Amino acid sequence: MNTEIIAVVNQKGGVGKTTTCANLGIGLAQAGKEVLLVDCDPQASLSISLGIRQPDRLPFTLPDAMAQVLMDDQPGAEERKMDHHLVSHPEGIDLMPSDIRLSAMEVSLVNAMSRETVLRQYLQRFKGQYSHILLDCPPTLGMLTINALAAADRVIIPVQAEYLPAKGLEQLLQTVNKVRRQINPNLKIDGILMTMVDNRTNFARETAVLLRDTYGAKIKVFSTEIPHSVRAKEISAKGKSIFAHDPNGKVAEAYQNLTQEVMQLEKKRYIVRTDISR
Ligand SMILES: Nc1ncnc2c1ncn2[C@@H]1O[C@H](COP(=O)(O)OP(=O)(O)O)[C@@H](O)[C@H]1O
Numbered sequence: 001m002n003t004e005i006i007a008v009v010n011q012k013g014g015v016g017k018t019t020t021c022a023n024l025g026i027g028l029a030q031a032g033k034e035v036l037l038v039d040c041d042p043q044a045s046l047s048i049s050l051g052i053r054q055p056d057r058l059p060f061t062l063p064d065a066m067a068q069v070l071m072d073d074q075p076g077a078e079e080r081k082m083d084h085h086l087v088s089h090p091e092g093i094d095l096m097p098s099d100i101r102l103s104a105m106e107v108s109l110v111n112a113m114s115r116e117t118v119l120r121q122y123l124q125r126f127k128g129q130y131s132h133i134l135l136d137c138p139p140t141l142g143m144l145t146i147n148a149l150a151a152a153d154r155v156i157i158p159v160q161a162e163y164l165p166a167k168g169l170e171q172l173l174q175t176v177n178k179v180r181r182q183i184n185p186n187l188k189i190d191g192i193l194m195t196m197v198d199n200r201t202n203f204a205r206e207t208a209v210l211l212r213d214t215y216g217a218k219i220k221v222f223s224t225e226i227p228h229s230v231r232a233k234e235i236s237a238k239g240k241s242i243f244a245h246d247p248n249g250k251v252a253e254a255y256q257n258l259t260q261e262v263m264q265l266e267k268k269r270y271i272v273r274t275d276i277s278r
Pocket residue numbers: 012013014015016017018019020045139195196197226227228229230232233234236251
């Protein structure tokens with residue numbers, strides 16, 4: 001099984017990264033994919049929104065996994081044991097949770113050898129076990145986000161429709177380019193995803209036009225837009241996806257469309273790749 005690792009990245013908080021990670025992940029699982037979600041944020045919003053009330057009480061979370069990689073980079077029996085620490089969610093995905101100790105781990109990475117690739121080394125063991133691994137990034141361009149970009153094949157950038165991202169996006173793209181140049185030459189940007197789109201205002205449309213004008217030649221803007229809805233806001237307290245919480249709502253429909261778009265991108269790329277190899 002080929003494993004696609006997708007990082008959901010934006011250094012701005014509150015743009016819909018975590019919501020997209022959870023619902024795209026569960027959307028892919030519903031489409032028959034094998035999905036692992038990895039919570040790379042010390043705030044652990046993804047873990048909490050998937051029903052883990054107190055991540056800091058878990059015996060083993062991402063900082064422990066990364067610490068093991070740092071202590072011993074030989075793949076062996078000990079490391080395989082870590083699979084048992086994944087949490088299975090009733091909607092058909094697995095999760096490697098995070099907790100606040102991940103922030104101390106980030107600090108200790110600064111002095112570590114191969115500090116940018118610790119996450120990539122950890123995820124190595126899941127290659128072939130999952131078709132998709134989604135990485136929920138923290139709202140910074142720090143070492144954890146760099147680790148996610150170094151581990152990923154592809155990047156999705158959620159952008160909140162009402163706020164023009166101008167400078168922030170430029171900085172993010174520079175970071176992606178730098179990681180591509182120095183660590184991960186195959187990293188691709190899948191696209192910019194407009195989130196929390198309020199159809200009652202013109203902001204969203206104006207932002208979309210501006211984004212397409214500025215970056216359209218270089219970066220895809222997903223044709224799916226995620227609408228703003230209180231139903232979407234409710235799910236993080238429920239521990240379930242929008243598909244379980246409000247299956248007939250517009251946000252569920254949007255995340256289903258996004259899932260299709262993401263899978264189509266893969267197919268297209270696969271065809272291009274096989275064409276080239278002939
Ligand atoms: N489509 C949406 N409509 C309304 N609220 C949303 C939507 N998507 C996310 N939210 C809410 O917006 C806030 C930020 O979303 P979140 O996914 O946590 O962003 P990030 O991970 O980028 O910080 C959360 O309170 C979340 O419940």
